[in-house]
Amino acid sequence: MxxxxxxxxxxxxxxxxxxxxxxxxxxxxxxxxxxxxxxxxxxxxxLDLLSGYVRSKPKYSQIQKEQAVKHYAEHGRCIASTVKALGYPCRDLLRAWIDELDPDSRQRVVGRAVSAPRPPQMKKQAVLELCTREGSAQAVAQKLGVSRPTLYNWKNQLLGREAPASMKQTNQSPHAQERDELERQVEALRREVRQLRLEQDLLNKANELLKKGLGVDLQLLSNREKTLLIDALKEHYGLPKLLGQLGLARSSYFYHRARAAVGDRYLCARRAITDIFESDHRCYGYRRLQASLTRQQVNISEKVVQRLMRQERLVAPKSKKRRYASYQGEISPAPENIINRDFQAAASNEKWLTDITEFQIPGGKVYLSPIIDCFDGMVMSWTIGTSPDAELVNTMLDAAIETVTDTADRPVVHSDRGGHYRRPGWISRMRDANFTRSMSRKACSPDNAACEGFFGWLKNELFYPQDWKSVTLAQFIEAVDNYSRWYNEKRIKISLWALSPIEYRVSLGLAA
CATH class of the missing domain: 1.10.10 (Arc Repressor Mutant, subunit A)
Known part of the structure; x- marks a missing residue:
């Protein structure tokens, strides 16, 4: 307990x-x-656990037990009719009550049960005694408590019908050569029996220690599993015989024994990896996990991190195709594609990217509109709503403009050809802030690949792995908002020296 x-x-x-x-x-x-x-x-x-285990009260009282046994005795001693008439208990429980309160009233049928199967060890010993007997086969059968045909059937199963059933020496054999031949045959049979016994013991140990079936191919076991079997049976069989039977090299055996004696050297790292993976939306792959461990002064290679992730079944989500598209046709002239897939920026507030993505949950649809800085991937501002209208993108742009405190910073704002970025409200705000517009080519999402990449991370790390059936729209909007803040403040990027965007800017003196 x-x-x-x-x-x-x-x-x-x-x-x-x-x-x-x-x-x-x-x-x-x-x-x-x-x-x-x-x-x-x-x-x-x-909201708590009991300080100790409480024994449950019996389901039936003593009076109910006595009434059930009395009804059984007075109504034909039929268990089925008693249970049907009273409505309780089950048949097995009623039998137990009858044995307890009125043991002499039960009707019992005496019969002979089918004999249990003989264990393989007994069969092998019986065949060995049959083949090496001095007397008759009937005497051996009587000694073992079986019939003579059964004894011969066991011999046919283990040795085959071609093997002789008797290797005893007879006084009628006058030649020493025949006697020597019989002795060699006896010795060969003994070796076969010992081999069969060894194979059976290995299969039993594989079933007991490794939870393998009795029909498992021992040659397909790993070297570590073979080492466990040898350690369990080496007191009964010689080490060379076990190594030869399992096809394991002597050096491999001692290597795995030494590894087992050392223990799990990565126990602390294993726990740290699990904690980091769980606390960071279960989205970190082996590279970011290795970088996080380095920040915690745990220095192991990426290959070790990959192996530990496989052992702990920590799988980062894979990317999926996006669904939402905001293109509404050529409602106004499109500006030039200034970015032209060059998403590298030497300074902050030089190149901004924006787009809209859709989330569909049972409660409805939610839309996210962010602005991404190409300098470090930081989300400068974002708005989340239930309708992909002009207000969604205009509010986001107003919030992004407020973050630009230096009058010399006039970023190029790149978007796709969605209708939100070609309406008068968006164009006037861009003109008043003296920002430069840039647009992707028609139906060419790679022209805005860096922003699409942010949407892919968000959906793979937050949206796809979870079940949103019981989540309201307000709760989902809050979850997306929390992820965006976590993305800026804590989510590390290998390209930023394993720092988050805000940590990177602080290291460069661009933020307090």
Missing amino acids: YSYEDRIRAVTLDIKLGKRTGATIRQLGYPTKNSLKSWHEEYERR
């Missing part, structure tokens, strides 16, 4: 890991999945 502290620690860690039962049990080493699930349900129901 686990103490209160053990149970509350398991529930707390399970909540922290997002109800990932397997990861919780691997970290703590306890309990079972069903126990953890029941503790979690109790914690959600009571």
Whole structure:
């Protein structure tokens, strides 16, 4: 039984890991999945756990038990009719009550059960005694408690029908050569029996230790698994024989034994990787995880991080195709494509990118309109709404203009050919702020690839991995807003020396 502290620690860690039962049990080493699930349900129901285990009260009283047994005795001693008449209990429980209160009233049928199958070890020993006997086969069968045909059937199963059933020496054999031949045959049979015994023991140990089926191919096991089998059986068989049977080199065996003795050298790194992955929207790949570990003074290679991620089943989301398109036709003249896919900027507020993306959840549709600075990928401003109208983009532009404090900064604002960026409100704001307009070619999303990349990260890291069925529009808008702030403040980028955009600007003295 686990103490209160053990149970509350398991529930707390399970909540922290997002109800990932397997990861919780691997970290703590306890309990079972069903126990953890029941503790979690109790914690959600009571907001706490009971200090000790409470024994449940019996479902049926003593009076009910006596009434059920009495009804059984007075109505034909039929268990089925008693359960049907009273409505309780189940048949097995009623039988137990009858055995307890009136054991002599039960009607019993005595029969002979089918004999249980003989264990393989007994069969091998029986065949060995049959082949090396001095007396008759009937005497061997009587000694083992089986019939003579059964004894010969076991011999045919293990050795085949061509193998002789008797290797005993007879007084009728006058020649020493024949006697020597019989002795060699006996020795060959003994070797075969020992080989069969070894193979059976290996299969049993593989089933017991590795949870493999009895029909597993031992040659397909990994070297580490073969080492475990050899350690379990080396007291009964010689090491060379086990190594030859499993096809394992002697050096490989001692190598895996040494590794097992050292233990998990990456235990601390494994826990740190899991914590970072869970706290950062489960979106970091091995490169950003390795950079985060370096910031925590944990120095391991990217290949080790990849291996630990595979072992902990930490999978970063993959990109998916976008759906929303805001193109409404040529409603006004389009400006020149000044950016021309050159998304590199030597300073902040030099090149800005903007676009609109759509999120569709059961509660409705939500639209995000951000402005991205090409200098470091920072989101300068953003608006989130339920309609992709002109107010959505104009409000975002007004907020972005307020961030430009230096009069010398006049960025080029690049967008696609959506109707929002060709209306009088957008054009007048750009002209008043002395900003330069730039537009992609028609139906050419790569011309605005850096902004599309931000949308891809947002959806792969926040939107696609989660289930939004029970989330309202207001809650979803808040989640997108929180992600945008996290993206600027905490989400590291390898291209920025493993810093977030705000941390990068602070390191350059561009922000306080």
